[in-house]
Amino acid sequence: MTVEQQTVMTGAETDALLGRHETGVLSLARGDEPYAVPISYGYDAGTRQFCMRLVSTPGSQKRRFLTDAPLVRFVVYEETEAAYCSVIADGRLERLPKSELTADHVKRYGTAKRPLFEMWGEPKAELTIDLYELDPEELSGRRIEVD
Template sequence: MTLDLESEMSAGEVDGLLGRHETGVLSLARGDEPYAIPISYGYDVDGRCFYLRLVSTPESEKRRFLASTPQSRLVVYEEDGDVYRSVVATGDLREVPRSELTVDHVVQYGDAKRPLFEIWGEVERDLDVGLYVLDPEELSGRRVEVGR
């Protein structure tokens, strides 16, 4: 009988996984109402925080959730043969108003990948592009080796 071996990832392993990827699933919650979407992100390894450009339309569910200061969780994962890794970041998602952008913000958003999930039927002028930072209160990773 084989057992799966599960272990915590080190901070370096977490940073490595987040640096290798640019997409994940962002879950937002207000009260007991959840909302989850695929997103692309930029990760600042020094600050250990995420930079997101989130695009929404005027009447979208995403915009309603973002306006409510929801609880946030970002999940990034990978599978490599018999090894599965996942990282979960939990914290407040904060919008950065354009009037408050600093040089550091501009550098981070410049390094962030263009949103990969931009498929819109709406006229582009109706889209709102919000700049957000997720500075996790908790950042953890798990590794599972199957059948070891």
């Protein structure tokens, strides 16, 4: 691959990329132990916030890393014949208590692709689904034009 040009994406370009995708990779850590997992998300370009449903089972690795407000990095990327683009969001993932849900939350989560419950062997009723929101402290996109 010949790299032609690397550019910083504008806010509008970043919003557009996040709007046309439904999944990304969420990275968490405990001490020096990393954990990354592909997840589905919803994105509100108006507020530049993400909403996520995180599914876990008792004793799962994911649950060990998910505290109420972990610092995270979330990555969404795409590759076409002409360019490779990526968006990185850094910030604190805030758990949304179900007792605080509003109609606006329901609308926002309606934009997020549903979790792939089929991945788990357990019945849905045995899975824990927690709702999280990410209001990134930093949100940046880059594009690399390729030959």
